[in-house]
Amino acid sequence: MGRGWRGAAARRTCNPRGPCCRVAGDARRPSRPRLSRSLSRRLTVPETLPSVPWRGPRHGRRVGTDPRRGPQRRRFVTLAALLALTVSALSASAPFDLASSGSDVAVEVPDPAPVATPEPEPEVEAPLVVPAATPVRVLIPAIGVDAPIEVYTDAMVAAADGWIDPTTHDVVSWWQGGGTPSSDPDNTVYLYGHVSRLEAVFNYLHSVVPGTEVTVVTEAGEIVYVVQEVLEPVGKEALPDDPRINAQVPGRLVLIGCYREPDQGRRRTTHNIVVIAHQVDSAK
Numbered sequence: 001m002g003r004g005w006r007g008a009a010a011r012r013t014c015n016p017r018g019p020c021c022r023v024a025g026d027a028r029r030p031s032r033p034r035l036s037r038s039l040s041r042r043l044t045v046p047e048t049l050p051s052v053p054w055r056g057p058r059h060g061r062r063v064g065t066d067p068r069r070g071p072q073r074r075r076f077v078t079l080a081a082l083l084a085l086t087v088s089a090l091s092a093s094a095p096f097d098l099a100s101s102g103s104d105v106a107v108e109v110p111d112p113a114p115v116a117t118p119e120p121e122p123e124v125e126a127p128l129v130v131p132a133a134t135p136v137r138v139l140i141p142a143i144g145v146d147a148p149i150e151v152y153t154d155a156m157v158a159a160a161d162g163w164i165d166p167t168t169h170d171v172v173s174w175w176q177g178g179g180t181p182s183s184d185p186d187n188t189v190y191l192y193g194h195v196s197r198l199e200a201v202f203n204y205l206h207s208v209v210p211g212t213e214v215t216v217v218t219e220a221g222e223i224v225y226v227v228q229e230v231l232e233p234v235g236k237e238a239l240p241d242d243p244r245i246n247a248q249v250p251g252r253l254v255l256i257g258c259y260r261e262p263d264q265g266r267r268r269t270t271h272n273i274v275v276i277a278h279q280v281d282s283a284k
Helices: 002-010 037-042 071-093 154-159
Strands: 135-140 145-152 172-175 189-193 213-218 222-230 252-259 271-282
Touching: 135 189, 145 189, 213 252
Parallel strands: 145 172, 189 252
Antiparallel strands: 135 145, 135 213, 172 189, 213 222, 222 271, 252 271
């Protein structure tokens, strides 16, 4: 019996979760009180417990339990309200939509620079075409000439033994055997006039200079010439053979008059004054 007790006292049980071993039935530790059977029956846990529906784990905290959501939440709501009021005021006062412009600064758009409109070039009237026609008048404003023109035919030249002698001192003779004034001439036009110690149409022909304008009026219009050259006095006998005078040059006008010396007096003239002009325009 003694051995059995010692064996029971010496038997140890090991608690795998504890740090050491405990002696079972150690006389030095009081034994755990035991319940009576009647009390055990009353305290018996029922085999089945009433079922409680599973609501899942709760997350977060209940409203009002977080101490950080008090004053900070009120400040956040206040700032959001102020920001909304500011945006509304800017939208009402801005000259254009902030959402579409992307800026809250009004920009003044400058007026476009005026574009210079080129002035139209003045229309230049094309010269009128003046067909060949008999000349009726000659004008040389620089020396006061405004005289009628008569036709001097080849028959009249032959009757005068090859000379051209205008019928009066105030008329200019047009030699019909030369060219006829026109916009498209084919020869030189020859006009002759008297020079006298009395009044005569070409008394001042010797005083013209290059650039002097001469207008010949015809039955079809006007032909304008400009003086190019004034020749030295040419002897009357040499004049028909002078190439400067008898050359056939289209658009040229040759004015011929007698040349008088300062002391000519009543003596016959022996030379001619010759003025050469060129056509520049068909005026009318």
